[in-house]
Amino acid sequence: MLTIATGNKAVAAAVKAAKPGVIAAYPITPQTEIVEQIAEYVTSGDLATQYVPVESEHSAMAACIGASAAGVRTFTATSSHGLLYMHEMVHWAAGARLPIVMANVNRALGPGWNVWAEHSDAFSQRDTGWLQVFVSTVQEAYDATLMAFRIAEHEDVLLPVMVNLDGFTLSHITQSLEAVDPGDFIPPVRVPHAIDVENPCVYGPLTGPTEYYKFRWDMERSMRDAVGVIADVEREFAERFGRQYGVTEDYRCEDAEVIIVAVGTLGKEAEVAVDLLREEGIAAGSMRLRWFRPFPKLDFGGRDVVVIDRDYSFGFGGVVAHSIRSTTGAEPYSVIAGLGGQEVTYGDIAGFVRTRQPGAEFWFGVNGNV
Amino acid sequence: MTAIPKEEYLLKCTSACAGCSSSLCLRYVTKAAGPDTVLVVPACCTSVIQGIYPNTAMDIPVYNIAFAAAAACASGMSNAFRALERDTNVIVYAGDGGTVDIGIQALSGAFERGTDFLYICYDNEAYGNTGMQRSGATPLGARTTTTPGGKPTPKKDLDRIVEAHNPPYMATACSAYPLDLYKKVKKALSIEGPKFIHILAPCPPGWRYSSEKTVEMGKLAVKTGSWVLYERENGALTINGPSKAAMKKPLPLEDYIRGQGRFKGITPEALEEMRRQIQMTNARLSREAEGIC
Amino acid sequence: MYEIRIHSRGGQGGVTAARLLALAAFRDGRHATACPFYGAERRGAPVVSFVRIDDQPIRVYSQIQKPDLVIVLDTSIMDVVDVLQGIKEGGVVLLNSSHDMDGNGLTTHHVDLTGIALSLDLVIAGSPILNTPVLGALARMGIVSLPAVKAVIGETFADERNVQAAEKAYEELTL
Amino acid sequence: MRERLAISRPTEASSGKTGSWRTFRPEVDREQCNACGLCAQFCPDGVIDQELVIDLDFCKGCGICAAECPKKAITMVREDR
Numbered sequence: 028m029l030t031i032a033t034g035n036k037a038v039a040a041a042v043k044a045a046k047p048g049v050i051a052a053y054p055i056t057p058q059t060e061i062v063e064q065i066a067e068y069v070t071s072g073d074l075a076t077q078y079v080p081v082e083s084e085h086s087a088m089a090a091c092i093g094a095s096a097a098g099v100r101t102f103t104a105t106s107s108h109g110l111l112y113m114h115e116m117v118h119w120a121a122g123a124r125l126p127i128v129m130a131n132v133n134r135a136l137g138p139g140w141n142v143w144a145e146h147s148d149a150f151s152q153r154d155t156g157w158l159q160v161f162v163s164t165v166q167e168a169y170d171a172t173l174m175a176f177r178i179a180e181h182e183d184v185l186l187p188v189m190v191n192l193d194g195f196t197l198s199h200i201t202q203s204l205e206a207v208d209p210g211d212f213i214p215p216v217r218v219p220h221a222i223d224v225e226n227p228c229v230y231g232p233l234t235g236p237t238e239y240y241k242f243r244w245d246m247e248r249s250m251r252d253a254v255g256v257i258a259d260v261e262r263e264f265a266e267r268f269g270r271q272y273g274v275t276e277d278y279r280c281e282d283a284e285v286i287i288v289a290v291g292t293l294g295k296e297a298e299v300a301v302d303l304l305r306e307e308g309i310a311a312g313s314m315r316l317r318w319f320r321p322f323p324k325l326d327f328g329g330r331d332v333v334v335i336d337r338d339y340s341f342g343f344g345g346v347v348a349h350s351i352r353s354t355t356g357a358e359p360y361s362v363i364a365g366l367g368g369q370e371v372t373y374g375d376i377a378g379f380v381r382t383r384q385p386g387a388e389f390w391f392g393v394n395g396n397v
Numbered sequence: 398m399t400a401i402p403k404e405e406y407l408l409k410c411t412s413a414c415a416g417c418s419s420s421l422c423l424r425y426v427t428k429a430a431g432p433d434t435v436l437v438v439p440a441c442c443t444s445v446i447q448g449i450y451p452n453t454a455m456d457i458p459v460y461n462i463a464f465a466a467a468a469a470c471a472s473g474m475s476n477a478f479r480a481l482e483r484d485t486n487v488i489v490y491a492g493d494g495g496t497v498d499i500g501i502q503a504l505s506g507a508f509e510r511g512t513d514f515l516y517i518c519y520d521n522e523a524y525g526n527t528g529m530q531r532s533g534a535t536p537l538g539a540r541t542t543t544t545p546g547g548k549p550t551p552k553k554d555l556d557r558i559v560e561a562h563n564p565p566y567m568a569t570a571c572s573a574y575p576l577d578l579y580k581k582v583k584k585a586l587s588i589e590g591p592k593f594i595h596i597l598a599p600c601p602p603g604w605r606y607s608s609e610k611t612v613e614m615g616k617l618a619v620k621t622g623s624w625v626l627y628e629r630e631n632g633a634l635t636i637n638g639p640s641k642a643a644m645k646k647p648l649p650l651e652d653y654i655r656g657q658g659r660f661k662g663i664t665p666e667a668l669e670e671m672r673r674q675i676q677m678t679n680a681r682l683s684r685e686a687e688g689i690c
Numbered sequence: 691m692y693e694i695r696i697h698s699r700g701g702q703g704g705v706t707a708a709r710l711l712a713l714a715a716f717r718d719g720r721h722a723t724a725c726p727f728y729g730a731e732r733r734g735a736p737v738v739s740f741v742r743i744d745d746q747p748i749r750v751y752s753q754i755q756k757p758d759l760v761i762v763l764d765t766s767i768m769d770v771v772d773v774l775q776g777i778k779e780g781g782v783v784l785l786n787s788s789h790d791m792d793g794n795g796l797t798t799h800h801v802d803l804t805g806i807a808l809s810l811d812l813v814i815a816g817s818p819i820l821n822t823p824v825l826g827a828l829a830r831m832g833i834v835s836l837p838a839v840k841a842v843i844g845e846t847f848a849d850e851r852n853v854q855a856a857e858k859a860y861e862e863l864t865l
Numbered sequence: 866m867r868e869r870l871a872i873s874r875p876t877e878a879s880s881g882k883t884g885s886w887r888t889f890r891p892e893v894d895r896e897q898c899n900a901c902g903l904c905a906q907f908c909p910d911g912v913i914d915q916e917l918v919i920d921l922d923f924c925k926g927c928g929i930c931a932a933e934c935p936k937k938a939i940t941m942v943r944e945d946r
Binding site for chain 1: 433447448450463467469471474477479480481505509
C-alpha cells in the first residue's frame with residue numbers, strides 16, 4: 028500500500044508488519060513518535076503484541092533480552108542518551124546471541140542539550156556486537172527495519188540489529204512510503220537457544236578464562252557470516268518487493284575521480300552535490316555507507332575520497348574516515364560536518380570536494396582549522 | 398505439617414559457602430515453584446552458587462542478567478511467556494544490593510506495570526559476592542569492608558518502598574523458617590501480578606559467625622524483633638506466628654547482636670538507636686495488624 | 691523542484707499544513723517531502739516548515755534557502771521574522787490576510803483564512819484552524835489539485851467543515 | 866548447531882566433590898536420633914536424604930545439622946584425612 032509517513036512512522040509500520048511478541052520501549056526525542064505509533068497500533072488492535080512501557084532504556088533492553096530469551100520476536104527503539112543509558116544491556120543482548128531489533132534515531136549527546144542529528148550515539152556502540160545499518164529515506168527506514176528481523180534471526184547470525192535514522196532530518200520528515208505485506212519473508216521467529224523448561228539450562232553463567240574467548244570468537248564468526256546473509260536477504264527483498272539495497276549506495280561512481288562518502292541523509296544530499304559538481308566538469312561520485320557493522324570491504328581504486336563524518340572520536344578523528352583509512356589504505360579528506368544538526372547543504376558538500384586536501388581534516392564552520 | 402516435595406532442584410552440590418542461607422532458601426523456593434519456572438538472577442552470590450560453565454547445580458532454567466536489570470528482564474520474559482500462552486513462573490532471585498540499590502528502579506518499574514512475576518530479595522545485608530561491602534540494606538553499626546568503623550546510617554526500609562506499589566502479595570521470610578518460606582512462595586505464585594518476598598539471609602563470613610549458627614542467627618533475628626515475619630495480601634497485614642510471639646515478649650537485642658563479629662565495637666548509642674527503630678517498627682506493624690492505624 | 695516555506699506560530703498548524711500539502715502533491719502523482727524546522731516547539735513561538743515538490747525523488751534534506759513560495763499563516767510574525775529572506779526572483783507570497791501587502795516586485799496573494807475558519811466555527815482549543823483552508827488557496831494557485839486537496843482533507847479529518855473551509859479559501863483567494 | 870553462548874547443563878558435582886571442603890564431619894548417633902528430619906530440612910546443600918543419611922561426598926561440614934538437632938544426636942568430629 029502506497030501512502031506517506033514520517034521516518035518514525037515508517038519504522039513503526041515495519042514493526043507492525045513483523046509482528047513482534049514483545050515490544051519494550053521508553054520515549055525520547057526524536058524517537059518518541061515510534062513508541063507512540065506502536066502504542067496506537069496496540070490500542071487499536073492493529074498489532075497484537077505485549078507492549079511493555081518500561082521506566083528506562085536500560086530496562087527496555089533488559090526486557091527485550093528476557094523476552095527474546097523466552098523465544099519471541101522483540102523490538103525496541105531509542106535515541107542518543109537513551110542508547111547510552113542502555114549501553115550495558117546493548118552488549119548483553121549481543122553476547123546473549125539474541126536477535127533483537129532496535130531502531131536508533133541518531134541524535135547528538137549533551138551537554139549542551141541538543142536533539143538534532145548526529146551519529147556519535149550509534150558509533151559509540153560499534154564494539155558491542157550489534158549489526159548497524161544507516162538509512163536515508165522514509166522508505167528505506169521501513170525496508171531496513173523489516174529486513175533487520177530476517178537478518179538478526181538468521182541461524183548463521185543470531186546477533187541483534189540496530190537500524191539508524193537521522194533525528195528530525197529523517198525521523199520527522201514526511202515522504203512517500205510503500206508498505207508491503209511481508210508474508211513468509213518474515214517467518215515465525217526461532218531462537219534455537221530459547222529457554223526450555225523441559226530441558227533446563229543456566230544461561231550466561233560464570234565463564235572462565237579458558238572458555239570465555241571462544242564465545243567472543245563465535246560472535247565475530249557470525250558477524251563475518253552476516254555479510255553473506257545481508258546480501259541474500261537484500262537480494263530476496265529486491266526480488267519480492269522491487270527495491271534493491273547494498274552495503275553502500277553508489278551514485279555516478281563508475282567514472283568518478285573523486286568519491287564522497289557520507290552516512291544517512293547527508294549521503295543522499297551528497298548525490299545532489301555530485302550532480303552540481305558534474306555540471307562544473309568535476310567527475311564526482313558518491314558512496315553512501317549503509318552498513319557500518321559488519322564494516323564493508325570498500326575499494327576506491329586509488330581515487331580521491333572525501334569523507335563526511337557526522338561524529339567525532341576525540342583525540343583521534345572522524346570515525347568513518349578512519350575506518351576507511353584503516354580498511355582501504357586510502358587517505359581521505361576528512362570533513363567533520365553536521366554535528367548536532369549543523370546545517371550542511373549540497374552546496375556545502377560540493378565545496379568540500381572542490382577544496383579537498385587528501386589526508387587532511389576539516390571541521391566545517393570552524394575558522395582556522397585543518 | 399506441609400508436605401514438602403522430595404524433589405531437589407539444587408543438585409549436589411553448589412559452590413556456596415558452608416552454611417550458606419541463600420542455598421537453603423534456593424532449595425525451598427525451587428521446591429515451591431516446581432520445574433515450570435525460570436529464575437532470573439542478577440549479579441549476586443547466586444551467580445556463583447550455580448557453578449561455573451559448563452556445569453551447574455541448578456536443575457531449573459536460570460537466566461543470568463546484569464546487576465541493575467533483573468526486574469526488567471523478568472518483566473519482558475513474563476510478557477513473552479504470556480504472548481506464548483504459557484504460565485511459566487518467572488522469579489527474580491536477587492541479593493540485597495541488586496534490589497535496594499542498583500536494581501530498585503527496575504523493581505519499581507516492573508511493580509508499577511503490574512508485571513506477573515515474583516521478586517525475591519534474599520538479604521544478607523551487604524554485597525556478599527564481592528567480599529562484603531556495605532549496601533543500602535546494611536544495618537546501622539555493622540562493619541563491612543567499606544564501613545570499617547560501622548555503618549553510620551540505618552538499613553533502607555525496602556518493604557515500605559515495595560508496599561508503596563500496592564502489590565497484591567508481599568511477605569517477609571527468613572532462612573531459619575524454610576517451611577514458612579515454602580508456603581509463602583507457593584501462595585505468591587498462586588496470585589497474578591507482581592509479588593514480593595524479602596528473605597533475611599544470615600551470612601556466616603559476612604556477619605562473622607561460625608557456619609553452624611546460620612539457623613540460630615535467623616531465629617534470633619526474629620525472636621528479638623529485629624526481623625518481623627509477615628504477609629501483606631492486598632494490603633492487609635498478617636504477622637506470622639514466631640513474630641507474634643516476639644512482639645509480645647522479645648528476646649534482648651544483645652542476644653542477636655553479640656554473636657556477630659560485624660557488630661563488634663558497636664557504640665552504645667548506635668545500639669540504642671537500633672533498639673529504638675526496632676521498637677518503632679514493631680509497634681507500627683502490631684498496631685496495623687490490630688487494625689489501629 | 692518547487693520549494694515552499696511556511697511561516698506560522700506553534701499551534702497554528704503550519705507543520706500539519708506542510709504534511710497535508712505533501713500528501714496532496716503525492717496524490718497528484720508527484721514526489722514530495724515535508725519537514726518541520728524542528729526546534730523547541732512551543733505554542734505561540736514562530737515556527738517554519740518546508741515542503742518540496744518535484745517530479746523526481748527528492749534527495750535534498752537541508753533547509754530551503756531559496757523558496758519559490760512563502761506562506762505566511764500569521765502576518766504578525768512579519769514584525770519579528772524576515773519572511774521574504776532568500777525568496778527567489780519572481781517568487782510568490784501567500785498571506786493569511788484580508789488585505790494585500792506591498793510585494794516589492796513579488797507576486798502576492800491573500801486570503802482571510804482566519805475569517806474562513808471563524809465563519810465555519812473551525813476552532814480547536816481557542817485557535818482557528820488554518821491548515822485545511824490554506825490547502826484550498828494552494829489548489830487555486832495550482833500548486834496541487836483541488837480534488838487531491840479535498841481527498842486528503844476528507845481522509846484526514848472527520849469534520850466536513852474542513853473540506854468546506856478549503857473550498858471557501860479556493861473561491862475567496864485574491865490572485 | 867554451533868556453541869553460541871555460555872550455557873551450563875545441570876550436573877551433579879558441578880562444583881566438584883565439596884566434601885573435601887570439610888574440617889569437621891557430622892557423625893550421627895542413631896540411638897539418639899528420633900528421625901524428626903530437621904537436619905535434612907535445614908541442610909543448605911540438601912545432602913541429607915529421606916533416610917537421614919548424610920552424603921559425605923558433598924557435605925561441606927557447616928554443622929547446621931548438629932546445631933539444630935533437638936536430640937543432640939549429631940556431633941561434629943575433626944576430619945583426619
